Structures are given as C-alpha cells and as structure tokens.
Amino acid sequence: MSSPDMVPELQRVLLSKEGLGVFAVSVVGLVIFLAVEAYKTNFQKIAGIPEVPNASPFIGHMGSLGGRLDKNDGTIYSEWATETGSDIYQIRVGNQRSVVVNSWALMKEFWINRSNTLIDRPHQPGFLDKLGVDLTGMPMTDQIRRCRQAAMKALGKPMWPKYYHLVEPSSVGLVKSLYTKGQNGEKPIDVYYYLRQVVFDLALSLTYGSRYGAVDDEFMKNFIKSINAISAVRSSTANFRHYVPLLRLIPERMNETVKAERTRAAHVEVLMKSLNERIAAGEDIDCIVTSLDDDKLSEEEIHGTCISLLQAAPDTVASGVYQTIAWLCTPSGQPTQAKVVKAILEAYGGDRDLAWRMAFREEKVPLLVSLYKETLRYYTFAPFATPRRTVKDIQYKDMFFPKGITMIMNAQQVNHDPEFFGADAMEFKPARFVGNDSPLPHVAFGSGSRICPAVAISNRLIYALVMRLLLAFEIKEIDGPGVRRPNIDPIHFSDVYNQLVAHPRFFDSCFVARDPAWLEIITSEV
Numbered sequence: 001m002s003s004p005d006m007v008p009e010l011q012r013v014l015l016s017k018e019g020l021g022v023f024a025v026s027v028v029g030l031v032i033f034l035a036v037e038a039y040k041t042n043f044q045k046i047a048g049i050p051e052v053p054n055a056s057p058f059i060g061h062m063g064s065l066g067g068r069l070d071k072n073d074g075t076i077y078s079e080w081a082t083e084t085g086s087d088i089y090q091i092r093v094g095n096q097r098s099v100v101v102n103s104w105a106l107m108k109e110f111w112i113n114r115s116n117t118l119i120d121r122p123h124q125p126g127f128l129d130k131l132g133v134d135l136t137g138m139p140m141t142d143q144i145r146r147c148r149q150a151a152m153k154a155l156g157k158p159m160w161p162k163y164y165h166l167v168e169p170s171s172v173g174l175v176k177s178l179y180t181k182g183q184n185g186e187k188p189i190d191v192y193y194y195l196r197q198v199v200f201d202l203a204l205s206l207t208y209g210s211r212y213g214a215v216d217d218e219f220m221k222n223f224i225k226s227i228n229a230i231s232a233v234r235s236s237t238a239n240f241r242h243y244v245p246l247l248r249l250i251p252e253r254m255n256e257t258v259k260a261e262r263t264r265a266a267h268v269e270v271l272m273k274s275l276n277e278r279i280a281a282g283e284d285i286d287c288i289v290t291s292l293d294d295d296k297l298s299e300e301e302i303h304g305t306c307i308s309l310l311q312a313a314p315d316t317v318a319s320g321v322y323q324t325i326a327w328l329c330t331p332s333g334q335p336t337q338a339k340v341v342k343a344i345l346e347a348y349g350g351d352r353d354l355a356w357r358m359a360f361r362e363e364k365v366p367l368l369v370s371l372y373k374e375t376l377r378y379y380t381f382a383p384f385a386t387p388r389r390t391v392k393d394i395q396y397k398d399m400f401f402p403k404g405i406t407m408i409m410n411a412q413q414v415n416h417d418p419e420f421f422g423a424d425a426m427e428f429k430p431a432r433f434v435g436n437d438s439p440l441p442h443v444a445f446g447s448g449s450r451i452c453p454a455v456a457i458s459n460r461l462i463y464a465l466v467m468r469l470l471l472a473f474e475i476k477e478i479d480g481p482g483v484r485r486p487n488i489d490p491i492h493f494s495d496v497y498n499q500l501v502a503h504p505r506f507f508d509s510c511f512v513a514r515d516p517a518w519l520e521i522i523t524s525e526v
C-alpha cells in the first residue's frame with residue numbers, strides 16, 4: 001500500500017470498534033501502570049516507624065527537599081521529626097524508601113554500633129554511572145576498599161611531615177597577601193579564595209605532585225569549576241530524575257555531570273602529562289600517582305582516588321577556616337580572639353616565633369582545638385552527612401530494616417542535639433570541648449565505617465591556619481556600603497540549600513597586623 005493510502009486506512013482501523021477497544025484498553029493499562037508507578041518504592045513501608053505524611057505521587061517527599069523551600073534537607077528533616085514526634089521516621093525520595101535519624105543516641109545505635117552494616121552508599125542513577133571510580137559515592141566493593149586504604153595512607157599522620165614544606169610556605173603567602181592586598185586593615189577583603197588556594201595546593205601536591213601556582217590560573221579555575229559542578233550533584237535531592245525511574249526514560253541532552261566530567265578528565269590529563277614529563281626529566285616526585293605500584297592500584301583506581309580527594313578537599317577545609325573567622329570577627333567573637341592568642345603564647349612560653357613554626361606540627365593549645373571542633377559542630381558543613389545503604393538486615397527493638405535500605409543521618413540536628421550537648425547546644429561556645437578528648441566530638445565528618453578519611457588532616461589544617469592568622473592579625477568585622485557582613489547563624493550561615501555540602505555566605509573583613517614589624521619578618525620567608 002502506498003503511503004497516501006495508509007493514512008485513511010489507519011484512521012479507519014482506529015475509529016473502528018476494534019480499534020477504539022484497543023485504544024481504551026491501552027489507556028486503562030497506561031493509567032494503571034502510572035498509578036502503580038506513582039507509589040512504587042524499592043522497599044515496602046517499614047512497620048513500627050512513622051512515615052512523614054503528604055508524599056506526592058512519583059516524587060514522594062522530594063517536593064520539600066533539594067532546596068525547593070529555601071531550606072537545606074537537614075532543616076526539613078528536623079521539621080519532620082517535630083511533625084511526626086519521632087527522631088526516626090521514613091520518607092520516600094522518589095522511589096527510594098529512606099530512613100532518617102535525628103538524634104545522637106540513634107546515630108550511635110546505627111552508625112557506630114552497626115558500623116559495618118551501614119557501609120554502602122545508595123545508588124544515584126544518572127549521576128554515579130557517569131563518573132568512573134568514585135570513593136564517596138560507591139558501595140564498599142573490594143576496589144573501593146583498596147582506594148579508601150590508599151587515601152587513608154596518603155592522608156595519615158606518618159605522611160604529614162612530607163606536607164609541611166607545602167602548607168607552611170602557602171600559609172605564609174596567605175598572610176602576606178592579606179596584609180598587602182588588605183592594606184594592613186584599611187581595605188576589607190574576602191579571604192575565602194586565598195584559603196581555598198592553600199588547601200587546593202596541598203590536595204594537588206599529594207595527588208598529582210603539582211601545585212596551584214605551577215599551572216596557569218584560568219586552568220585551575222576551570223578545573224575547580226568542573227569539580228564543583230560534580231560535587232553540586234552528589235547525593236543532592238535537587239534533581240527528580242535521579243530518584244524517579246520514569247523520568248529517566250525521557251532522553252536527556254548532554255548531562256551537566258557528563259560535561260563536567262569531561263572537563264575534569266581533560267584537566268587531569270594535563271596534570272598527568274606534566275607529572276610524566278617531570279619524572280622523565282629525572283625529578284623524584286612523591287605523590288599518590290607515583291605510589292601506584294606500592295598500593296597495588298590500577299591506573300583507573302589511582303585516578304579515581306586522586307579525583308575523589310581533589311573533589312572533597314578544597315571547599316570543606318577552606319569553609320571550616322572561613323566560618324571560624326566569620327564568628328571570631330563579630331563582636332561576640334572579638335574577646336575570644338584575644339583569649340586564643342593569649343593561650344597560644346602561654347602554651348609556647350611566650351615564644352611567638354616558636355608558636356608560628358609549630359602551628360602545623362602539633363595541636364598544643366586546647367582552646368584553639370576546642371574552637372575548631374565547636375565551629376565544625378555548630379556549622380555543620382554536610383548537613384545530612386552522606387547517606388548510607390545497609391548491607392544486612394537490621395532488627396532494632398520492634399523495627400525491621402531490610403538489607404539495602406537507605407539510611408540518612410540528619411547531621412545538622414545530631415550536632416545540635418540538646419540531649420547530648422546540653423541545653424546550650426544552640427549556642428556557640430568556643431571552650432565547649434576543652435578537656436573533651438572524645439574521638440567523636442561531633443558528626444561534621446560523619447561517623448562509623450565511611451567516616452571522612454581526612455578528619456585528622458582537616459582538623460590540623462584548620463587549627464594551623466587559624467593559629468597563624470590569629471598570631472598575625474586582629475581580624476575585624478566591618479560595616480560600610482557594599483561590604484558583606486558575616487552570617488554566624490548555625491543554620492542560615494549558608495544559603496546553599498540544594499547540595500550535600502553547605503558553603504558559608506561570603507563576607508569581607510579587615511586584617512590588621514598585631515605587630516607589623518614581626519609580620520614583615522615572617523612574611524619575608526616567601
């Protein structure tokens with residue numbers, strides 16, 4: 001039959017009794033399919049724990065998550081704990097049934113006491129499958145275990161002496177820039193990008209043996225941009241597509257993650273080329289890539305490990321220092337600046353040079369240790385940690401959690417739990433942790449089997465950078481046209497609501513040298 005004849009023939013068939021019947025059955029079938037799909041979850045409702053009411057078809061509770069209500073997921077989880085009257089409840093994230101835990105006691109029960117059961121990560125289809133080896137996002141396979149071990153080794157204390165020669169001059173460079181560019185306190189300055197440069201420099205060195213200053217800035221900016229574009233999607237509930245299977249049937253144009261991954265891979269290639277050229281020229285470079293043989297990792301695993309570290313390092317540590325400064329420079333923080341400087345000098349018998357030299361090498365000032373712990377507790381940079389998936393069934397009291405269920409820790413709430421931290425949990429108390437040597441003072445780094453492998457090095461970097469900044473400067477909040485004031489609220493310090501990692505709001509502050517003559521001497525080192 002020729003094609004012009006086909007159209008009327010098709011019309012005839014469709015409008016015939018049989019045709020209409022088939023059409024009606026298809027419509028009914030489609031409606032039933034959609035009705036089932038709208039409420040389908042990967043696990044049945046769990047008996048014994050409340051479910052948050054008002055789930056929507058297909059997306060479940062996602063309508064309130066992912067920053068859609070201008071609140072981060074942790075804040076919404078706390079509201080649901082109040083609404084359900086329970087610190088543990090279940091929700092639907094698209095088709096993924098998930099259990100949310102909101103208290104220190106329950107975090108301990110699951111994340112610590114059942115650490116090895118909560119060792120997997122939930123799958124995020126449409127994201128993770130675009131990335132290759134990804135330490136933070138993947139289930140704990142043998143491969144990920146090997147990569148995690150290599151990362152732990154690179155970040156472990158025995159390796160730190162190798163990094164002093166990197167961070168010490170970088171931090172001197174930081175102080176020098178703040179002094180000169182901030183015109184000794186005359187000009188307000190945003191310290192964030194300087195901090196990020198110090199941390200990224202270290203991360204680049206320990207992974208690809210390269211340094212920020214060694215490659216041109218535009219290259220680095222694009223590299224960080226691609227890294228951030230990927231971090232923005234990780235475990236975020238902003239994209240319905242990752243949790244609603246039907247949406248993934250709709251073809252997608254070039255996925256943002258794929259674009260970012262290509263840029264990221266191109267940058268890694270340049271770093272690798274430069275590393276290989278330096279090795280060929282006889283340079284002895286000690287970094288994760290050159291330790292490939294020692295750690296028995298394949299090239300793909302090595303890159304996956306390095307990228308995972310580069311991915312996680314710069315903004316988290318920089319934010320820790322930045323938000324400590326935010327609090328210290330406000331009127332509430334000013335007296336603490338003076339107290340910390342006094343405590344530093346006392347710890348080093350009044351020898352300011354010695355204190356300066358030892359900043360990265362030991363944590364000798366309990367008030368400063370307490371200050372950084374309190375910052376990380378009070379301002380929870382990963383408000384809902386990173387979700388986990390169980391590898392075994394769990395029976396807890398009368399509740400049964402099947403193997404494979406997603407467990408979410410509301411870290412922001414756990415870090416402010418009055419039952420554990422006391423009635424002043426919502427206050428910032430710099431000396432809160434003095435005399436408290438608990439290995440888990442807060443859950444800013446998560447807890448248990450997949451706790452951040454960079455806890456100790458991150459703590460030390462924050463400690464040392466704050467120590468050097470306070471020895472060098474009196475840091476002042478400033479008011480004036482166009483000047484941004486710091487936000488020190490424990491929840492609203494960040495306006496990044498749709499991502500896994502919060503970012504402090506940007507602010508300007510003034511850095512006034514405590515002793516300009518001394519500062520000139522110590523910054524003459526670089």
Ligand code: HEM
Nearest residue numbers: 136312313316317382385386445446447450451452454458
């Ligand atoms: C203040 C700084 C930091 C904070 C607050 C932080 C927070 C976190 C959190 C909450 C997790 C999830 C833990 C869990 O599931 O229990 C995590 C995992 C991770 N972090 Fe960090 N982090 C920081 C710095 C860093 C740095 C500097 C690096 C790399 C050099 C890093 C690398 C990683 C990696 C690779 C993972 C995934 C571990 C795994 O899944 O096995 N983090 N971090």
